[in-house]
Amino acid sequence: MKYYSLQHNSPEVDFKTATLLGQAPDKGLYFPREVPQWSKTFIDSIHTLPIEEMAYQVMAPYVGNTLPETVLRKIVTETLSFDIPLVKVTEDICSLELFHGPTLAFKDVGARFMSLCLGYFARDKKERVVVLVATSGDTGGAVANGFYEVPGVDVVILYPSGKVSPVQEKQLTTLGKNIHALEVLGNFDDCQRIVKTAFADTELTKNIFLTSANSINVARWLPQQLYYLLAWKQWPEKDFPPIISVPSGNFGNICAGLMAYRSGLPVAHFIAACNVNDVVPRYLKNEVYEPSRAIATLSNAMDVGDPSNFVRILELFGQSIPGLREMFSSVSITDSETEETIRKVFKNSGYILDPHGAVGYLALERYLSDHSTNKGIFLETAHPVKFPESVERITGNKIPVPEIVKPMMLAEKKSTLVPADYTSLKDFLLKFLS
Numbered sequence: 001m002k003y004y005s006l007q008h009n010s011p012e013v014d015f016k017t018a019t020l021l022g023q024a025p026d027k028g029l030y031f032p033r034e035v036p037q038w039s040k041t042f043i044d045s046i047h048t049l050p051i052e053e054m055a056y057q058v059m060a061p062y063v064g065n066t067l068p069e070t071v072l073r074k075i076v077t078e079t080l081s082f083d084i085p086l087v088k089v090t091e092d093i094c095s096l097e098l099f100h101g102p103t104l105a106f107k108d109v110g111a112r113f114m115s116l117c118l119g120y121f122a123r124d125k126k127e128r129v130v131v132l133v134a135t136s137g138d139t140g141g142a143v144a145n146g147f148y149e150v151p152g153v154d155v156v157i158l159y160p161s162g163k164v165s166p167v168q169e170k171q172l173t174t175l176g177k178n179i180h181a182l183e184v185l186g187n188f189d190d191c192q193r194i195v196k197t198a199f200a201d202t203e204l205t206k207n208i209f210l211t212s213a214n215s216i217n218v219a220r221w222l223p224q225q226l227y228y229l230l231a232w233k234q235w236p237e238k239d240f241p242p243i244i245s246v247p248s249g250n251f252g253n254i255c256a257g258l259m260a261y262r263s264g265l266p267v268a269h270f271i272a273a274c275n276v277n278d279v280v281p282r283y284l285k286n287e288v289y290e291p292s293r294a295i296a297t298l299s300n301a302m303d304v305g306d307p308s309n310f311v312r313i314l315e316l317f318g319q320s321i322p323g324l325r326e327m328f329s330s331v332s333i334t335d336s337e338t339e340e341t342i343r344k345v346f347k348n349s350g351y352i353l354d355p356h357g358a359v360g361y362l363a364l365e366r367y368l369s370d371h372s373t374n375k376g377i378f379l380e381t382a383h384p385v386k387f388p389e390s391v392e393r394i395t396g397n398k399i400p401v402p403e404i405v406k407p408m409m410l411a412e413k414k415s416t417l418v419p420a421d422y423t424s425l426k427d428f429l430l431k432f433l434s
């Protein structure tokens with residue numbers, strides 16, 4: 001498989017190069033030359049195939065000959081090493097729980113797949129490979145966990161001191177080994193600025209292969225298709241494909257779902273459920289794309305004012321808005337509607353939604369009430385325990401801490417406190433690399 005840049009000003013590359021670079025030299029996002037077509041036999045076999053075999057068959061064409069079969073099989077097996085159950089919440093609505101991974105959010109799958117691929121590709125690099133991430137909370141944890149103990153790769157995470165939640169901070173700072181946490185005396189924008197300066201510092205990049213491992217990387221984006229196959233595997237009504245509602249911020253997850261649909265997966269309709277950051281819902285209405293500054297909400301992982309993956313969705317539908325509208329709609333949900341949904345669902349069924357899942361739930365419920373014949377699935381993208389301030393206040397109930405994170409909550413925080421300037425990062429990198 002070859003990947004081209006959506007800016008159309010860079011050479012086509014294979015999966016290995018696209019993964020190592022992240023973004024094309026012309027700053028475009030990489031997009032696969034073809035969308036693989038799945039046979040009816042394959043789709044019918046999904047509900048009986050072992051998950052690892054299914055995942056291998058989906059990912060193999062994207063990876064091409066850049067990974068040996070045995071390596072790819074091992075990578076998909078490690079990537080899907082936790083449960084992704086489909087849980088019934090009401091008669092018509094199921095929750096696909098993507099939060100049973102090590103950092104309790106769906107980003108674990110993409111981050112793990114990417115880090116294992118990158119670890120393999122880094123073996124024949126002469127320079128030291130360093131993944132540099134600025135995080136406002138969630139992404140850093142998933143990336144850190146994905147790269148933990150991957151040989152030949154070091155991860156340096158910059159996070160704003162005092163501005164991430166206690167669970168998130170533990171996720172960033174307790175792993176140790178090849179994961180290094182820099183606690184920056186500043187805000188998230190400072191962290192991002194420092195990281196950007198590092199990428200532009202040729203003196204540094206001469207000696208170190210720096211990569212960003214960010215959410216537009218094809219190795220993070222493409223494996224998210226597997227969620228939708230796992231949903232179908234567990235969907236009881238094979239004659240009535242589900243409506244799928246996806247809490248969306250950067251639109252990577254839903255774009256992967258649309259790829260799976262284009263490959264042949266049965267889905268009746270996709271809903272991109274947004275909070276008040278509504279650039280896509282507005283675009284579908286007026287056909288004008290107007291990015292804006294992100295507004296802070298309860299579902300903070302979706303506070304995105306200019307979603308980077310939306311260009312991939314347009315490409316997938318041949319830039320045709322009418323074509324897109326048939327399969328895809330997008331709605332905006334306010335914080336008070338989110339709260340009301342968490343309260344209502346807990347009261348009626350005892351199910352505890354997190355704020356992101358609640359946005360997905362309400363968007364789905366509204367769609368279903370306008371189209372009375374269908375049933376659907378929303379993606380529950382994070383565990384509610386990651387947002388205890390809001391969820392416990394709204395439900396009036398304490399959320400039990402899942403077993404998988406208990407040891408981490410007891411582990412000791414290890415981080416280096418630094419001022420918000422580039423010199424501190426550079427000194428740190430040069431010191432630990434020498």
Ligand SMILES: *Cc1c(COP(=O)(O)O)cnc(C)c1O
Binds near residue numbers: 251252253382
């Ligand atoms: C990142 C994230 C999202 C948004 O996913 P995108 O692929 O950026 O649209 C939704 N929910 C949670 C909990 C997240 O961490």
